[in-house]
Amino acid sequence: MTTHEQGPVEIAPDFYRLGGPWVPSFLLDGPQPALFEAGFACLTQAYLDDARSVLGDRAPAWLFLSHVHFDHCGAVGWFKDAWPEMKVMAAPKAAKIITRPNALKLIAGLNQEASQQYLRLQGPRWSSHEFKPFTLEGTVDEGDEIDLGGGLSVRVLATPGHTWDMLSFYIPQKNVLMASEAVGTNAPGGYIVSEFLVSFDAYLESLNRLQALEVDTLCPGHHAVHTGPDAKNHIARGMAAARHFRDWVLRLLDQENGDQERVVELVRTGEYDHRTGPKQPLPAYMLNLQARVATLAREAGYSA
Secondary structure (H helix, E strand, O other), X not given: OOOOOOOOEEEEXXXXXXXXXXXXXXXXXXXXXXXXXXXXXXXHHHHHHHHHHHHOOOOOOEEEOOOOOHHHHOOHHHHHHHOOOOEEEEOHXXXXXXXXXXXXXXXXXXXXXXXXXXXXXXXOOOOOOOOOOOOOOEEOOOOOEEEEEOOEXXXXXXXXXXXXXXXXXXXXXXXXXXXXXXXXXXXXXXOEEOXXXXXXXXXXXXXXXXXXXXXXXXXXXXXXXXXXXXXXXXXXXXXXXXXXXXXXXXHHHHHOOOOHHHHHHHHHHHHHHOOOOOOOOHHHHHHHHHHHHHHHHHHHOOOO
């Protein structure tokens, strides 16, 4: 399901997409409302407006972050200003990352680049918010289950492969899964961008774990939400896409005698340059692509 409707979109009972499809946040309403993801800084006002249109004067009790890449934590600091009592939770590894000055500088810079690109594309509901550092109230990890009241809970799954701090969040009472880049990223034409930045094997193992869940609503990190049979189908397609991408890169590495820079150029041409419409800002795409190629080269035994 892809909808460009603005304002909060209810995609399952009491479960909403906020801020539009490109870089969404999600809201589960209930006795203890929970937000998932905090997107771009430049979409802060859209997320706030959408959440308030659902919650009114109530505040979210929780914010869960799948990982702390720039496009998943850009608005956290502003959320904390709006709702000071809200608890921000992420993986233990994420807690360490956001104390590193270089990591915060990268997150801020990529949010600024994304803001400029979004403005050039005349993306709706842009605001001038810039990233600002934040802290966590606590950490969550594999096997944790957070009681939200009213019979609702959030189950935490460690799903590394995209990053080592990668978490997915499952609401078993509603069969809703927020898996972010653990299931790949939708692109035009049905293409799925495989997102293993640190380990192909771990990424595939995480996909296999997610495939075993009962899922009626699947939320990847960007562009589309999958409902009904398409939710499980997308996970299977994500696994097939990852294997296809691995095979493609390994062929190119063989063809180019292990020259990773040349392989990156060829993959960018085949995967990114021709695509139209909203897509990942080029600096962020190149960082991710270089990591994907390096991961496959390393695991296949090519030297750096």
